[in-house]
Amino acid sequence: MILPKSNRLSTAQVDELNAIVGEFGCRLQPIIGAVRTIYAILGDERDELMINRIEGLDYVERVDRIQSPFKLMDRRSDLASHQVKIGGVTLGEELLMIAGQCTIDPKNPNFFYETAEAVKEAGAQVLRGGVWKPRTNPYTFQGDTKSLDILMEASRRTGLPVDAEVMDEEHLHMALDAGVHMLQIGARNALNYSLLRAIGKAIAERDTVVLLKRSIHMGPINEFIAAAEYIVSFGNPNVLLCPRGTSPGLDGYRNHPDESITPLLKEKSWAPVVVDPSHSVGRAAYVPSCALAAVAYGADGLCIEAHAEPSKGIGDDPKQALTPAVLKTTLEQAKQIWALRRGTPVAALS
Amino acid sequence: MILPKSNRLSTAQVDELNAIVGEFGCRLQPIIGAVRTIYAILGDERDELMINRIEGLDYVERVDRIQSPFKLMDRRSDLASHQVKIGGVTLGEELLMIAGQCTIDPKNPNFFYETAEAVKEAGAQVLRGGVWKPRTNPYTFQGDTKSLDILMEASRRTGLPVDAEVMDEEHLHMALDAGVHMLQIGARNALNYSLLRAIGKAIAERDTVVLLKRSIHMGPINEFIAAAEYIVSFGNPNVLLCPRGTSPGLDGYRNHPDESITPLLKEKSWAPVVVDPSHSVGRAAYVPSCALAAVAYGADGLCIEAHAEPSKGIGDDPKQALTPAVLKTTLEQAKQIWALRRGTPVAALS
Amino acid sequence: MILPKSNRLSTAQVDELNAIVGEFGCRLQPIIGAVRTIYAILGDERDELMINRIEGLDYVERVDRIQSPFKLMDRRSDLASHQVKIGGVTLGEELLMIAGQCTIDPKNPNFFYETAEAVKEAGAQVLRGGVWKPRTNPYTFQGDTKSLDILMEASRRTGLPVDAEVMDEEHLHMALDAGVHMLQIGARNALNYSLLRAIGKAIAERDTVVLLKRSIHMGPINEFIAAAEYIVSFGNPNVLLCPRGTSPGLDGYRNHPDESITPLLKEKSWAPVVVDPSHSVGRAAYVPSCALAAVAYGADGLCIEAHAEPSKGIGDDPKQALTPAVLKTTLEQAKQIWALRRGTPVAALS
Amino acid sequence: MILPKSNRLSTAQVDELNAIVGEFGCRLQPIIGAVRTIYAILGDERDELMINRIEGLDYVERVDRIQSPFKLMDRRSDLASHQVKIGGVTLGEELLMIAGQCTIDPKNPNFFYETAEAVKEAGAQVLRGGVWKPRTNPYTFQGDTKSLDILMEASRRTGLPVDAEVMDEEHLHMALDAGVHMLQIGARNALNYSLLRAIGKAIAERDTVVLLKRSIHMGPINEFIAAAEYIVSFGNPNVLLCPRGTSPGLDGYRNHPDESITPLLKEKSWAPVVVDPSHSVGRAAYVPSCALAAVAYGADGLCIEAHAEPSKGIGDDPKQALTPAVLKTTLEQAKQIWALRRGTPVAALS
Known part of the structure; x- marks a missing residue:
């Protein structure tokens, strides 16, 4: 889940985000709230490099990770x-x-x-x-x-x-x-x-x-x-x-x-x-x-x-x-x- | 217990310490170790002001407090x-x-x-x-x-x-x-x-x-x-x-x-x-x-x-x-x- | 953002979530990932009671809050x-x-x-x-x-x-x-x-x-x-x-x-x-x-x-x-x- | 510096302490306060085993260490x-x-x-x-x-x-x-x-x-x-x-x-x-x-x-x-x- 710093991103910013997650086989889904739009990452978000790339953008406040970094140790494994x-x-x-x-x-x-x-x-x-x-x-x-x-x-x-x-x-x-x-x-x-x-x-x-x-x-x-x-x-x-x-x-x-x-x-x-x-x-x-x-x-x-x-x-x-x-x-x-x-x-x- | 920064204090420094604790009705006892001398405070050391005065001296590393700041709540009360x-x-x-x-x-x-x-x-x-x-x-x-x-x-x-x-x-x-x-x-x-x-x-x-x-x-x-x-x-x-x-x-x-x-x-x-x-x-x-x-x-x-x-x-x-x-x-x-x-x-x- | 404990919620669970957020004038938007579905809360999510109600459900892992609890102090106020x-x-x-x-x-x-x-x-x-x-x-x-x-x-x-x-x-x-x-x-x-x-x-x-x-x-x-x-x-x-x-x-x-x-x-x-x-x-x-x-x-x-x-x-x-x-x-x-x-x-x- | 739990130790307890520090080439000096007596360890107190032995005694509240555990890195080395x-x-x-x-x-x-x-x-x-x-x-x-x-x-x-x-x-x-x-x-x-x-x-x-x-x-x-x-x-x-x-x-x-x-x-x-x-x-x-x-x-x-x-x-x-x-x-x-x-x-x- 990507939380931008501003309430709405520009088209160019969204394009850049799309390009990054695309490199890692994921895609974005916008969640359009009354005040603020945030973006879900659909796909396997576990690659730290993708997260680091997104958090490196100056218009991103933070990325909340949904998936755990482990597979075998997971309770659902x-x-x-x-x-x-x-x-x-x-x-x-x-x-x-x-x-x-x-x-x-x-x-x-x-x-x-x-x-x-x-x-x-x-x-x-x-x-x-x-x-x-x-x-x-x-x-x-x-x-x-x-x-x-x-x-x-x-x-x-x-x-x-x-x-x-x-x-x-x-x-x-x-x-x-x-x-x-x-x-x-x-x-x-x-x-x-x-x-x-x-x-x-x-x-x-x-x-x-x-x-x-x-x-x-x-x-x-x-x-x-x-x-x-x-x-x-x-x-x-x-x-x-x-x-x-x-x-x-x-x-x-x-x-x-x-x-x-x-x-x-x-x-x-x-x-x-x-x-x-x-x-x-x-x-x-x-x-x-x-x-x-x-x-x-x-x-x-x-x-x-x-x-x-x-x-x-x-x-x-x-x-x-x-x-x-x-x-x-x-x-x-x-x-x-x-x-x-x-x-x-x-x-x-x- | 007063721990100075140096291994031995000068006479003037010890005099200054004695004067401070004396104001609060206490006295010093030096503990002369092989390497370092430290100083016990004999008397009621609970007055925060005395501790603050001593810790304010630039040759004092720290004061370890021996007594608790409470009287009635103490297990021995x-x-x-x-x-x-x-x-x-x-x-x-x-x-x-x-x-x-x-x-x-x-x-x-x-x-x-x-x-x-x-x-x-x-x-x-x-x-x-x-x-x-x-x-x-x-x-x-x-x-x-x-x-x-x-x-x-x-x-x-x-x-x-x-x-x-x-x-x-x-x-x-x-x-x-x-x-x-x-x-x-x-x-x-x-x-x-x-x-x-x-x-x-x-x-x-x-x-x-x-x-x-x-x-x-x-x-x-x-x-x-x-x-x-x-x-x-x-x-x-x-x-x-x-x-x-x-x-x-x-x-x-x-x-x-x-x-x-x-x-x-x-x-x-x-x-x-x-x-x-x-x-x-x-x-x-x-x-x-x-x-x-x-x-x-x-x-x-x-x-x-x-x-x-x-x-x-x-x-x-x-x-x-x-x-x-x-x-x-x-x-x-x-x-x-x-x-x-x-x-x-x-x-x-x- | 609601993160359930399981990858997919039952219809009854989603209905219950919808009912709760509805009481507070919000609505849910599911984010359907490859493995896991999570739910965005659309509307004003600042009421602590709504969050507490949702976090009280035993199938909810946690709620990530997107909005800040202050209005006047916000940089965008x-x-x-x-x-x-x-x-x-x-x-x-x-x-x-x-x-x-x-x-x-x-x-x-x-x-x-x-x-x-x-x-x-x-x-x-x-x-x-x-x-x-x-x-x-x-x-x-x-x-x-x-x-x-x-x-x-x-x-x-x-x-x-x-x-x-x-x-x-x-x-x-x-x-x-x-x-x-x-x-x-x-x-x-x-x-x-x-x-x-x-x-x-x-x-x-x-x-x-x-x-x-x-x-x-x-x-x-x-x-x-x-x-x-x-x-x-x-x-x-x-x-x-x-x-x-x-x-x-x-x-x-x-x-x-x-x-x-x-x-x-x-x-x-x-x-x-x-x-x-x-x-x-x-x-x-x-x-x-x-x-x-x-x-x-x-x-x-x-x-x-x-x-x-x-x-x-x-x-x-x-x-x-x-x-x-x-x-x-x-x-x-x-x-x-x-x-x-x-x-x-x-x-x-x- | 040894801080006992009680205000005064028994003779047997002091003897035990003396025996322990003696094994490590140290000796005790009592600091007799108005209310409480504590004990300085004179000598090289850096051996962790000696400290552990003393802290293991049920009548000892804690041992405050005066010396640092390093020799070469010390500012006075x-x-x-x-x-x-x-x-x-x-x-x-x-x-x-x-x-x-x-x-x-x-x-x-x-x-x-x-x-x-x-x-x-x-x-x-x-x-x-x-x-x-x-x-x-x-x-x-x-x-x-x-x-x-x-x-x-x-x-x-x-x-x-x-x-x-x-x-x-x-x-x-x-x-x-x-x-x-x-x-x-x-x-x-x-x-x-x-x-x-x-x-x-x-x-x-x-x-x-x-x-x-x-x-x-x-x-x-x-x-x-x-x-x-x-x-x-x-x-x-x-x-x-x-x-x-x-x-x-x-x-x-x-x-x-x-x-x-x-x-x-x-x-x-x-x-x-x-x-x-x-x-x-x-x-x-x-x-x-x-x-x-x-x-x-x-x-x-x-x-x-x-x-x-x-x-x-x-x-x-x-x-x-x-x-x-x-x-x-x-x-x-x-x-x-x-x-x-x-x-x-x-x-x-x-």
Whole structure:
């Protein structure tokens, strides 16, 4: 929909608009209002270049886009019937619970083994463990490849599939070679399209699942879903959308919790939504409330940081990780709220 | 805490700082670090003028404030044991549910009477009804004083206390004269200190309750609580803090839902928190999820828009108001989540 | 423009839409795209109730509004040829410079008289002086009515018209009775529609000018301009739009400077734009840069805090106020940049 | 600085704090106030793990950090005397002007050659040309490696050094092999620490310059400067900080212009600041104002999109690129404002 700056365009201006949309296989339809005439673009308006050409004209106020920039991720796509499965859970049919450490301590593997057992005992179906970590401060510990062995050993001991963040192609291939089941893309790389494409290609023929964190800024929903389209366009549709709080933060939290975006994501895309309350709020005492709120909003899963002994952890764990006992209570209550919502007519709650 | 721009201040600079804080009855204590020396302010640092004087010095980077700008609203104040009561509910002991119309239609009072019955039937303990309405567009219906009679008649019919927004002193006195039980201060007037003071004075010797909406911008928590202090400082401590979403909105909602601020408010203040999910999300379909999430975050109450027949409503009601059936389901589920949280050790959920 | 959730609506749904817009004297025109049909609203779509009714339908994704909610403030209104004049300046023909103290100290009137002389000497054409002040902390000095006499005395001494903030109707009438030439509405009251209306009524038959600060939140431009419409609708069109920074602030400033909104305001409205750099950045050292940037963006005027001796000031002055010497340099440079822009072809700079 | 939740800590709590900071070679100093005792951390507090450990304690409200997380980029570092040079310009002594196309059209190289000549003629000292482009929509043109040859040919023809964005290691090595003089890191990769490290390593022994865009979210200044530290820590200090607007955008612009951050960056870091007005505002008509405002704020350089014939451009060029004539006027005016600022006492303008 083209909104000109003036109420009526000249013939020459309309001709110019017609010529531009014509180049892209579209045509114009004027909407003649009492005061103002605007122009609908009929055809596939998704080419950004066409939009940029029109918005570059000095008599155009703005172009309102009607179509979404993604095809496969759209709720109306053929892919919408796809069900993502991991750890014995079919997303949508049961609450997916991912839990584990922000950062594995390569010098003290036993902490992670204990955490893994606690995570399983609390009812989580996927084990999270950070091998490499993005850090604001370049001189802080950034993770260690040795932790990959510890992660896979914990997977063997517990039987749980594992989730690890990859920050570049080198990590990606090491993680896949080791057998990591779920690849996590962090908030800082959420719009790193080279990495998204590399992951899409690498897992095209595998059943690996990707947990795509939302970018750290309060960007538009379409941008978030379009990032998932980068991965899925290579053929593997196992992607989970993960809100994790945006910046600037709510005064007192690490970020501004954004689990409330869940119903909006579900209206636009079929992809399951798995919320990370740990990064949203950034302190263990606040995490359970945020986790329960996410389920109240209709999240299909949770991704929570936990540690056998948080104060002995490294990375964000001393601050954010739940103890095994609190994790267990939280997951149990989350399941109760999930059940409460499921028993409710859709009209009331979505 | 004073952070200078340079690592060490000169003697003359320290003397100047000492002189300033001395004027306000405080004194300095240097904290001599290996690299940098900073200065603590000992005494009552709450006078904004002292802070402004120090921050006005060109060798000062910033002043970090340690004390809160409010006394009575502080969690550690003597007022902290005060319990707000309305409609038979003691806040904190039972979930307070306020529901009703954004705007009463003065030409069709029966809609409001039906809404009032439905609100009571759904279990709400307070009836909300908008008499006067702030509107962005000056040419839109702004409310009608005749609606005040309709509001009070509905109160008589149902036996429920009523909540109405007041936008200026004239409204305030009309509402009090009519017997309105709860005065609502809207988001656009949340920092209108003249109005806050006028309300504080007018209700000083009454048992009226004030529902103070949070300002529409994502301002600091202290600013929100300090606004309540304006009212309470006149003697009536019956104030409820009401998060209702902030601007800019989450893409697709009217505002950015901020029920997540609840635990942060409770850490700083004893005041009960009553969340308004209707303005947070701005569309009826999303309201139940937001309401449940608010309770998951520990809200003491909810303030929800409902209408006997939303499509016949005026103001925001056609868009935001729940039908009686959805309201009832939502309030029932809200109570279940409230009970779930109450049964939980504090350590896990607050 | 109505965007349904599904690609095609049913006949019953279209009938319902037609019935709603018909009630408001509008009609629908379908825009039949290859994939999706959307609906233009022909007629006056400005009634919020019609929009709310449509957005309340569960098959409607959103309504994109084409028309602005203001009539008189619109750039295409007949009022667009109106020129605001004050202090011998015709806005648009010469840079308007307002300067003075945030807060007049009622105990030390001589500071304000000295400031007034310095402001005149620096070339400013209007003198600002705060009589009453909104403060976050209820226990901080909030201004004193005695300062009104000091303000008017300074006006007599310098021959400059004066600008003072009014926070309620009582202030308004005192200020008008005293002869204040420019009424300032602060950021916290920018959406206090009762006050806007009261001011509009009170000055309807006077030549008083209103300086309307932008709300503290990053709200939509239309909301800002519509607030001015409240005042102007009573008959006095002398309104100046004043960006003053929004919240959340840029890390290190008091607010997020928003002088960049100037070209956007000018595209929508004929109203002159007068930027307040003092509140935008909040510290004297940053104010000159912000003032010059505002003029680079095309501002018609500046409103700057200055003080004969900032460290002796009260309110924000010790932190924000420029010294007379810096004020003078800043205003001279501002005039140079203003001249540079004026000599430039419009195509390049607006 | 550690702020406990209660006014006084128990002995056991203080012992625990002492033990933690002791592990990191620091010690505590209590600041005993009349009401509350807080604790300064003496020593190097930059280890995030220590801060996380302390913030993880349930009796700690927050830790205020005194030290910055970067060493080399700090204004007080030995590197502060380093001067970045490119295209014959020593940053700080002359305004650096980078201009050129967002995207080179590999099918129509002549446009870029014409643009290159126009850029040189307008007075710019560095030529920008986009070879690879990050795009929200995965199905939009993402750039073409053939454009690298066109870029280098334009460099040979004009004698100007060239600037190109690299999105991954493959691009990085191709660009360096081809002889690109300035590497640009885009806003979406601004926190892609793997890429930052790879660039730092690759250019450690070269004189390549890096133009680091600010992340698209309004993140803290320290995060931005710390990202530069990643690159510089490998040995090449030629980094330029580039604000380019943040999200959410100002209503009507692509982003929220943030040239106002310039004085804040300069207070913390010695690094030159080069502002990109094209992405800040996103439409050609607004770019000149934003460019001039950036210089008014003290920017050391500008990076502007221009095109010989914008409407024939691809990528963002039809919308954002200036024509050669407007570019020339803008750069001339920018130089005038730069000169105006330089002639001003520092006290007035920084």
